[in-house]
Amino acid sequence: MKLAYNWFKSLLDITDSPEALGDILTMLGFELEEILEDSKGIILDVNGMANRGDAFCLLGLARELRAKKGYSATELYKSLEELYEKKLSTDTTNNKFKIDVKAEGCSRYCYRIIDNIPKVDTPDWMVNILEQSGIRPISLIVDITNFVLLELGTPLHAFDYHKLSSDEITVRYAKNGEKLKLLNNEEVECREEDILIATPLRPLALAGVMGGLDSEVDEDTTCILLEAAHFNPSEIRNTRTRLGVSTESSYRFERWVDPNAINMAVERFTQLLMEITSNAPIVVETNDYYPNTWKTRNIRLDAHRVRTLLGMDVPTDKMEEYWRALGCIISRSGDSFEVTAPSWRNDIVESADLIEDIGRLHGYENIPEHPPVTTMIPGGLTDKYQLEDNIKECLVCSGFQQIISHTLTASSKLEKESIKGVQVRNPHSPELHQLRTSLLPMLASAAMKNGVKNLKLFEIGKVFSVTSTGYAEGAQLGILLHGDSTPVDWVNQNKIKSNFFHLKGVLDSVFSALNIDVKLTGEIRTDHRFHPYQSALVIIDEKEAGVFGKIHPSLAKELSLDTDTYIAEITLDGLENSREDIRDYKILSRNPSIRRDLALVCDKSLAYQDIERCIRKSAGDLLEKVWMFDKYEGDKLEEGKHSLGITIQLRKQGSNLNDEEANKVRDSILSELSNFGISLRS
Amino acid sequence: MHSTTERFSQYIHDVKCAVDKAETTCDIKKIEDLYLNKNGLLINEMKNISKLSPEDRPAFGAEVNKTKAIISDILSVKRDSLARIELDKKLESERVDITLPGIKTDSGNYHILEQTFRQVKRTLNNMGFEYAESPELEEFKYNFSMLNYPPNHPAMDEQDTFYIDNNYLLRTQCTSIQGRIFEERKPPLKIFTLGKTFRNEAVDRTHSHTFHQIDAFLIDKDISLANLKYTLSTFVKNVIGDDVKVRFRPDFFPFVEPGVDYAISSPRFFNGKWLELGGAGLIHPNILRSFGINPDVYSGFAFGLGLERIPMLIHGIDDLRQFLENDMRFLEQFPS
Incomplete structure (x- = not known):
C-alpha cells in the first residue's frame, strides 16, 4: 500500500523523517517495503497485516502511529472522529427510494442520493495523492470515492442515479448463470453465492467487487446514488477468486471493513464533494439499513498474565495507557481489566490479541531473552531417524555421495509397475504431476546429469503410492553404482569396474553395521527393471524389503544409462524394529586357529550358497569361519566346471587343535562335498 | 715387557690412523676384523700368553684386554658417525616429490542440506528438543x-x-506436526521436526515448489515471548554463528498470537542488514483449547524457518534451485 509521507501530516503532527516513520510502522507490524520518491514527494510503501482490515488505509495507520508515538491530532483527525460518531439520518418517512436487503452476507447498506453535482475538475492536491498511491484519476465523483477508500479504508460506490431507472435497490444473491457487464467491460456469469446489487429489473453491481457498466457515472452525471456497505469477507473472497476480478474494494472487503465506520465514509464523501464544488450539490435523501449493530467483545484479563506471556515487565498503568491509546474502553480494578476494543478492531477476540497490542506498543525490541524454565523432558531422536542416519553414515563412509531430489515428478520406467502413483490434482506443470513412487528415477536422472561415469549415489527419502485404503507414504533407500569400484589414480592404474558383487557387498556392510540379519540371495526374475540373472531380493525377517542388481540392458538403453549400472531399492519402514540392539561379547580364545584352503572343482550350476551350507554342516563345532578367496574358470578345467577357493578356519575352545584333527575335519567336509560331485582340484 | 707395551701402543696408533682414513662402515668392519675378530692381531696376542711365565700372565692379559677395549671404543665411535652419514645418504636417495598429488581414499559426502539437517538436529537436541x-x-x-x-x-x-x-494435500508447512502431537500427548512438550514442504510456486533463484522447513515448539506453564527470543537466539548462534543477533517484529500467522516475524543480522551478511528468517509466536490459545490444553495454565511458543536459508547465508549460495538439482559440481563444493 503506497501512501504519501506528507499525507500522514494531514492527520497527525509528524516530526519524524520518512525513514523513522517507516521504522516505527515496521516495528508496529506494518512492514515498510520501501521509500519511493516522485516529483510530488516522498511515498511510503507499507505492507498491511492480513488480520488488520482496519489498517489498509491512512487513518488506520495514523491511529497506530498516534498510539505508539503520541503525535497530536490535526483538526481533520478530530473531525473524522466526530464523523465516526455521527449517525446518518434514519428518518426515511419522506424517502422516495427503497432498499431491500435479502442477502445475509450484507449486514449494513447505506445510500445517499446527491443531486445537482456541477462539472468540476478534481483538485490537484487530490490528484497528487491518488497518483502517489498508484490510482489513476478519472472524474471528480470516482476520485473522491477512491480518496475516501485510501483515507478511511471504506469502499464507496457511486451509481449514476438516472441510469438506475428504478426507485428500488435490492441486495440479493444472484441466480445461477445471471450475467452482468462490469465497469472493466467484461461480462461475468454469476452463481447463487454471489451477492448482487440490483433493481427489480436488472443487476447493477457485483457487491464488494465492482460496479456495472450500465449504471456507471460519466461526465454528464449530475445525480448519484452513493453506496456504502458491509459485506461478509469470505463471501466477497469466494466471488472474487472464482471470477478472477480483484479491485481495491474487494481487497478491503475481503479483509473486513468496519461496519460502524460506514456512516463516516458517507459523510466524508459528502464533505469533500461540498468543499470542492462550493456547496452546489443537494443531498436528496439518505438511508441506512443496519439492523444489528456490530459490537466487539468485552475481554477480561489480568496484568500479571500479560507480563508472564510477554516475558516483559510492563507496569499495569502502562497497559491501561496503551489500550486506551488504541481506542479501547477500559474498566479496571487493580490488576484486573475488562477491555472493549473499538469497532474497527475485529481482530481482537481474546486476551492473547490484547496482549499482542501491549507487546507492540511497548516494543518487541524490548522483549528480553530469558531461558525457559521448563519441566525436564528428554530430547532425543526416533529409532527411525537413527536407522536412517546410520545408513547415511555407512554409505558416506563407503564412498557414496548423498543426493536429495524432488518429490514431484513425472512417471518413469524405473518405477515398479505394480505400484500406483499418487497424482497431484493441480500440478504446477504437466511433468510434475505425480509423487515419486521410487527413488530410482531420481538417481538415474542425477546420473544422467553428471555424465554417467564412476558414480556412487544414494538417496533416502519419502516415496508415495495409492493403496486400497488411501495413500501410503514410506521411507526408501535408493542406491546407484557405476564405474570404477576403487579410485584409479597415478599409483593404482588397475581399473576394476563395479559389478553385482560390489553392490551386494555394500548392502552387506550396511546391514551388518545396522545389526540387521539380511538375506541377499532371493531371485527376482519378474522385475522389468533388473537383469533377470544379476539381481536379487533383499529379505529381512523373511519379508521382502527390497531389490538390487544390474539394470536391465533394454531399460538402460532407453534411459541412456550405461548397461553396467547397478541399482538398489530398499524399503526402510519398520526396519528399525529388525535391529538387534545388543551384540553379545564372545570370549577371546587363547588357542590358535588352524586354516585349511580348499580348491574345489564343481559344476557352475551349483550355487555357492549350497556349497557353503554343506561345509558348515559337515565341519562340526570346530568351524569358526568360512570364506571364499578365489574363483577360477579356464581351459585347465572340464567344461561346465569352475574352481572355487575356500578357506575354513578351525578353532577349539580350551585346547590347541593339532594338524591331525584339522585334517580330519577337512576330510569329512570333502567326503560330504563329493556327494555333489565336488572334488579337490589336482 | 717394555716392548709389549710399545707394541700395543703401536696397535692403537695404527688403528687410529686407519680409522681416520675409513670412509664407510665396511672400512671399520675391516679394521675390526684385523684386530679384534677371529685371527685378529689382538686375538693372536692372547694366544701367546701361554709362552709367558705364570706371574707375567695376568698383567699381559690385562694389557691385551685394555687395548681391545680402547680399539673397540675408537671403532664404535667412528662406526656410529659413519652409520649416521650412510643412513642420511640412503634416506636422501629415497626422496619423493612431495608435491605430487596424494592418493585419495574413496570418500563419500553428505548432501549440503543433510549437513545442515544434522547441525540443526544436534543443536535442538542439545537444547532438549x-x-x-x-x-x-x-x-x-x-x-x-x-x-x-x-x-x-x-x-x-x-x-x-x-x-x-x-482431504489430502502436500504439506505447506512443517507446523502440521502440531495437531498430530497434540492428539497423542499432553504438555510439557518440547518437539521439533524438519523436512520437505511444498507450495504451488514457479521455480526461480529464490522460489521453489519444494523446499525444507524446520519447525519447533515448546509448551509448558508460563512460556513467554522472552523464552522464545532466548531460544531462537541460542539456536541461530549455534547454527549460523556467535555474532548473529535476533530481532522480533509483530506479524500475523493464524496459528500464533502474539505473532512474530524474526530477522537476524550479522556483520558477515549484507553489511549487517536485517534478514527475515521465519515466523514465530506464542501458540494460539484456540489451538491449545481445541486439544483440551488450558491456555490460562499452559502457554507455548512455536517457530519455523526455511532450512535452505541457513546454507545460503553461510556459504553465499544465491540460487535456491541448486539444492535439489544434484549437480556434483555443486555438491562437491561442500565436502563433509
Whole structure:
C-alpha cells in the first residue's frame, strides 16, 4: 500500500523523517517495503497485516502511529472522529427510494442520493495523492470515492442515479448463470453465492467487487446514488477468486471493513464533494439499513498474565495507557481489566490479541531473552531417524555421495509397475504431476546429469503410492553404482569396474553395521527393471524389503544409462524394529586357529550358497569361519566346471587343535562335498 | 715387557690412523676384523700368553684386554658417525616429490542440506528438543483447520497449495506436526521436526515448489515471548554463528498470537542488514483449547524457518534451485 509521507501530516503532527516513520510502522507490524520518491514527494510503501482490515488505509495507520508515538491530532483527525460518531439520518418517512436487503452476507447498506453535482475538475492536491498511491484519476465523483477508500479504508460506490431507472435497490444473491457487464467491460456469469446489487429489473453491481457498466457515472452525471456497505469477507473472497476480478474494494472487503465506520465514509464523501464544488450539490435523501449493530467483545484479563506471556515487565498503568491509546474502553480494578476494543478492531477476540497490542506498543525490541524454565523432558531422536542416519553414515563412509531430489515428478520406467502413483490434482506443470513412487528415477536422472561415469549415489527419502485404503507414504533407500569400484589414480592404474558383487557387498556392510540379519540371495526374475540373472531380493525377517542388481540392458538403453549400472531399492519402514540392539561379547580364545584352503572343482550350476551350507554342516563345532578367496574358470578345467577357493578356519575352545584333527575335519567336509560331485582340484 | 707395551701402543696408533682414513662402515668392519675378530692381531696376542711365565700372565692379559677395549671404543665411535652419514645418504636417495598429488581414499559426502539437517538436529537436541516426524502427504485438517486457519484463507487456494483430493494435500508447512502431537500427548512438550514442504510456486533463484522447513515448539506453564527470543537466539548462534543477533517484529500467522516475524543480522551478511528468517509466536490459545490444553495454565511458543536459508547465508549460495538439482559440481563444493 503506497501512501504519501506528507499525507500522514494531514492527520497527525509528524516530526519524524520518512525513514523513522517507516521504522516505527515496521516495528508496529506494518512492514515498510520501501521509500519511493516522485516529483510530488516522498511515498511510503507499507505492507498491511492480513488480520488488520482496519489498517489498509491512512487513518488506520495514523491511529497506530498516534498510539505508539503520541503525535497530536490535526483538526481533520478530530473531525473524522466526530464523523465516526455521527449517525446518518434514519428518518426515511419522506424517502422516495427503497432498499431491500435479502442477502445475509450484507449486514449494513447505506445510500445517499446527491443531486445537482456541477462539472468540476478534481483538485490537484487530490490528484497528487491518488497518483502517489498508484490510482489513476478519472472524474471528480470516482476520485473522491477512491480518496475516501485510501483515507478511511471504506469502499464507496457511486451509481449514476438516472441510469438506475428504478426507485428500488435490492441486495440479493444472484441466480445461477445471471450475467452482468462490469465497469472493466467484461461480462461475468454469476452463481447463487454471489451477492448482487440490483433493481427489480436488472443487476447493477457485483457487491464488494465492482460496479456495472450500465449504471456507471460519466461526465454528464449530475445525480448519484452513493453506496456504502458491509459485506461478509469470505463471501466477497469466494466471488472474487472464482471470477478472477480483484479491485481495491474487494481487497478491503475481503479483509473486513468496519461496519460502524460506514456512516463516516458517507459523510466524508459528502464533505469533500461540498468543499470542492462550493456547496452546489443537494443531498436528496439518505438511508441506512443496519439492523444489528456490530459490537466487539468485552475481554477480561489480568496484568500479571500479560507480563508472564510477554516475558516483559510492563507496569499495569502502562497497559491501561496503551489500550486506551488504541481506542479501547477500559474498566479496571487493580490488576484486573475488562477491555472493549473499538469497532474497527475485529481482530481482537481474546486476551492473547490484547496482549499482542501491549507487546507492540511497548516494543518487541524490548522483549528480553530469558531461558525457559521448563519441566525436564528428554530430547532425543526416533529409532527411525537413527536407522536412517546410520545408513547415511555407512554409505558416506563407503564412498557414496548423498543426493536429495524432488518429490514431484513425472512417471518413469524405473518405477515398479505394480505400484500406483499418487497424482497431484493441480500440478504446477504437466511433468510434475505425480509423487515419486521410487527413488530410482531420481538417481538415474542425477546420473544422467553428471555424465554417467564412476558414480556412487544414494538417496533416502519419502516415496508415495495409492493403496486400497488411501495413500501410503514410506521411507526408501535408493542406491546407484557405476564405474570404477576403487579410485584409479597415478599409483593404482588397475581399473576394476563395479559389478553385482560390489553392490551386494555394500548392502552387506550396511546391514551388518545396522545389526540387521539380511538375506541377499532371493531371485527376482519378474522385475522389468533388473537383469533377470544379476539381481536379487533383499529379505529381512523373511519379508521382502527390497531389490538390487544390474539394470536391465533394454531399460538402460532407453534411459541412456550405461548397461553396467547397478541399482538398489530398499524399503526402510519398520526396519528399525529388525535391529538387534545388543551384540553379545564372545570370549577371546587363547588357542590358535588352524586354516585349511580348499580348491574345489564343481559344476557352475551349483550355487555357492549350497556349497557353503554343506561345509558348515559337515565341519562340526570346530568351524569358526568360512570364506571364499578365489574363483577360477579356464581351459585347465572340464567344461561346465569352475574352481572355487575356500578357506575354513578351525578353532577349539580350551585346547590347541593339532594338524591331525584339522585334517580330519577337512576330510569329512570333502567326503560330504563329493556327494555333489565336488572334488579337490589336482 | 717394555716392548709389549710399545707394541700395543703401536696397535692403537695404527688403528687410529686407519680409522681416520675409513670412509664407510665396511672400512671399520675391516679394521675390526684385523684386530679384534677371529685371527685378529689382538686375538693372536692372547694366544701367546701361554709362552709367558705364570706371574707375567695376568698383567699381559690385562694389557691385551685394555687395548681391545680402547680399539673397540675408537671403532664404535667412528662406526656410529659413519652409520649416521650412510643412513642420511640412503634416506636422501629415497626422496619423493612431495608435491605430487596424494592418493585419495574413496570418500563419500553428505548432501549440503543433510549437513545442515544434522547441525540443526544436534543443536535442538542439545537444547532438549525431541525430534519427531510427520507426513509430507498430509491431511487438510492438520495443515490448516487444526492450525486455526479460518475457512477460505488465501493459503488454501489451489494457486498456493498442491492438492491430491479434498482431504489430502502436500504439506505447506512443517507446523502440521502440531495437531498430530497434540492428539497423542499432553504438555510439557518440547518437539521439533524438519523436512520437505511444498507450495504451488514457479521455480526461480529464490522460489521453489519444494523446499525444507524446520519447525519447533515448546509448551509448558508460563512460556513467554522472552523464552522464545532466548531460544531462537541460542539456536541461530549455534547454527549460523556467535555474532548473529535476533530481532522480533509483530506479524500475523493464524496459528500464533502474539505473532512474530524474526530477522537476524550479522556483520558477515549484507553489511549487517536485517534478514527475515521465519515466523514465530506464542501458540494460539484456540489451538491449545481445541486439544483440551488450558491456555490460562499452559502457554507455548512455536517457530519455523526455511532450512535452505541457513546454507545460503553461510556459504553465499544465491540460487535456491541448486539444492535439489544434484549437480556434483555443486555438491562437491561442500565436502563433509
